[in-house]
Each structure stands twice: as structure tokens, then as C-alpha cells.
Amino acid sequence: MIQFKIDITFINRVREMAELRNYLEGMPNSILFLYGPKSSGKTTLMYRLFEQMEAEKEYEINFLNLREIFLxxxxxxxxxxxxxxNSGEGLKTGTRRQYSLFGLFKLDAFTEKMLKKRREDPFLVMKQEFQRLIKKGIQPVVIIDEFHKLDGLYMPDKQKRLMLELMNFFVALTxxxxxCHVIIASSDAFFVEQVYVDSKLRKTSKFMKLDYLEKDDVFAWLRDIKKYxxxxxxxxxxxxxxIIWDTVGGSAWEIHSILEDLFQYSLDAIxxxxxxxxxxxxxxxxxNDEARNCLLRYxxxxxxxxxxELAGTSKDLLGQTVRDNILYYDPVDGIYGIQGKSLEWGIKEYFDKMDISKGLTPASAA
Ligand SMILES: Nc1ncnc2c1ncn2[C@@H]1O[C@H](COP(=O)(O)OP(=O)(O)OP(=O)(O)O)[C@@H](O)[C@H]1O
Ligand SMILES: [Mg+2]
Structure with a gap:
């Protein structure tokens, strides 16, 4: 085995994992949307859930991470x-419950051929598969990460958006x-907002936020990097x-990156x-963009x-800022916020410097 000088760790998330379990232990009745700022750990949490439940015979977990797939x-x-x-690829076999990280449903070659020739309805095939599992006493679960990547794809008749059709299908299934349980995650806050404002979907879905790690967790982690x-x-x-907390907050990816850099540089330099x-x-x-400047100064x-507080701000501008990962949007609380603590520093210091160069003090520039 390769020995790394620093390992990846997984901190806490006990409450969030319990929330996911609670959803899965009820009878399927809603789609669960997992959302949260960039790199807060959504994918990692779902992989953890997947690993944990893999051992439990009463569930059939179908996990698809669309980020890995060319669509x-x-x-x-x-x-x-x-x-x-019999295509084999990407399938882990040898257990009763076969799964694939790349393909959700395992089919016989004939059905697959019919699907490809568009003689089978993919939604019906999925439904039949779920019914077959339930008859055997197994509860199917579908987990799809980066679901918004389906946007832009159309059904073969070119009339209907695939993503909406699939979403309606999931409503019918839940x-x-x-x-079947359906968990959908997305790093695209605008996709989550679209779902949230669509009243048909909002009434059929639950929303779970995954934020950055909390201070206590970060401190517990960094006090014992030997263990973690x-x-x-x-x-x-x-x-x-x-200092680390003050610079990057609970962003696990950035904390890990600092820990790696500390092998070579001083914390001040990092x-x-x-x-x-x-x-x-x-x-x-x-x-050269006044609108962006105004928004970020605010x-x-x-x-x-x-x-x-943001009334009067252009929705297009806010949208662009979210799409560019400068701000995140929490549709449930209706809050826009800066995407992480380190960026908060960047925005603050940028405007402080600008004000000084223009002879303004930060306070008079408010
Ligand atoms: N609980 C945790 N403890 C420690 N590290 C974590 C934890 N959760 C996530 N990480 C680390 O943070 C990084 C980002 O995690 P991940 O990719 O799961 O975030 P994400 O929310 O799915 O990001 P995106 O918004 O890009 O989809 C990864 O390197 C992962 O190892
Ligand atoms: Mg992710």
C-alpha cells in the first residue's frame, strides 16, 4: 500500500448522516434535495451513506455521479x-446486490438493445425494476449527484426536457x-432554486442543507492531525x-490544502x-464592471x-455571481452569501485596497 505523508479524513457529519437515514427509513414519499455551498462535502457525504448502506441487505442503492460522466x-x-x-464494465459483482457507480440499472442485453432502439420506455424499465425489487423485500434507493448536468438534454421527440421528465417520474415514484427513495444533489445553486420555486416540485420535495464544517469540528480535527x-x-x-479557522472557516478542502502546504511553507506565507x-x-x-463592483462592495x-436587503438588485447579476461561484444561494432561507471564508477575505481586502488607493477610508466608502 502506498503510504502518504498526509491522509484524507472525514470529520463528524453525524447529524447530517442521521437526517439522511431518517429520510430513508420512512416510506418513500418525497424527493430529497441535498444542497449547500461549493465543496461543502455533499458528494463525500453521499459516498459515505452509500458505503454504510452497502452492507445492509434490505436496500438496493443506485448511486450515479453525473460529474464523472460525459453527457x-x-x-x-x-x-x-x-x-x-453482461457488459460488466463498472459493475461490482459477486454480491446479491450488484451496483454500478456508472450505470444505475442492470439490465439484460435484450432490454438494453430495445432501449437503445427506442422501442422501450426507459421510465417504464426503471419502474419495473423497482417493482421487482420490492417484491423481493428490497427497498430501492436512487442517489444522483450533479443532477443539473442533465439540463440541456431532450427526449427523443425533441419536445420535452429530459430533466423535467425525469423529475416528474421521480415524483410519481415517491x-x-x-x-423508491430519491436523493438528488447539485452544486448548482440555480438549479436548486429553480426546483424550489416550482410549486409542483416544492410540494413533493424535501430540502437538506449541507454547510461547511462547524468551528468545534474544525478545532477537534486540527488539534489531532496525527489521528485524523x-x-x-x-x-x-x-x-x-x-488562524486557519479565521482564514478558511469550515471549508474542509481548503483546510486539507493548508495542511499539505505546511510541510513546505510557514502558516503566515500560506x-x-x-x-x-x-x-x-x-x-x-x-x-471594469461597475455593477459587479457595487454588488460585491455591498x-x-x-x-x-x-x-x-437585496431588493432592487438585478436578478441576472445575482444569478451570474452565483454561477461564477462568488456567491451561493440558499433558496430555503432566501439568503445570498459569499462562497466561503477565504473569498470573504478576498472581497474585503480588495475593497479596502481600492478605497485606500482612492484616498477613501473603508468606513467612508460604505
Ligand atoms: N466531513 C468531512 N471531513 C473532512 N473532509 C471533508 C468532509 N467532507 C468533505 N471533505 C473534503 O472536502 C472536499 C470537497 O468535498 P465534496 O467534493 O464532497 O464537496 P461537494 O459539496 O460535493 O462539492 P461540489 O459543490 O463541487 O459538488 C473533498 O476533498 C473532501 O475530501
Ligand atoms: Mg459534489
């Missing part, structure tokens, strides 16, 4: 969702026929932990580089804003 046509969708049992990351070469004192990078990113994003005073 440009309807046929790509068929390939991603259906794999024949709320109406109670056949198998780091032998150094330890962190309280002051350093405070923090200063992170801030410089973020300032440069904001300078680039706002370059956020530099307060990193989260509710919809009432």
Missing part, C-alpha cells in the same frame, strides 16, 4: 442510467406510488488553529498567498444578505 445526448443518458448485466490525517511531521498550536489569490480573483471578476460589509 451530451439522450443516448449518453441511456448509457449512464442503464448497463446490461409521492404517488411510494416505490496521520501527519507525523508537525502539530498545530491553538494560535495556528485559530495565509498570505490564499488572501492574495482571492483578491486577484475578485479584481479579475469585477474588472457584500464586503456583510457576507450574507437576505432577499429583502
Amino acid at each position: 451530451t445526448t439522450y443516448d449518453d443518458f441511456i448509457d449512464a442510467f442503464f448497463k446490461s448485466s 409521492k404517488e406510488s411510494h416505490l 490525517n496521520k501527519v507525523q511531521k508537525y502539530t498545530l498550536d491553538e494560535k495556528q488553529i485559530e 495565509v498570505s498567498k490564499i488572501k492574495r489569490e482571492k483578491v486577484a480573483m475578485i479584481a479579475d471578476w469585477t474588472f 457584500f464586503s460589509k456583510q457576507p450574507a444578505r437576505n432577499l429583502t
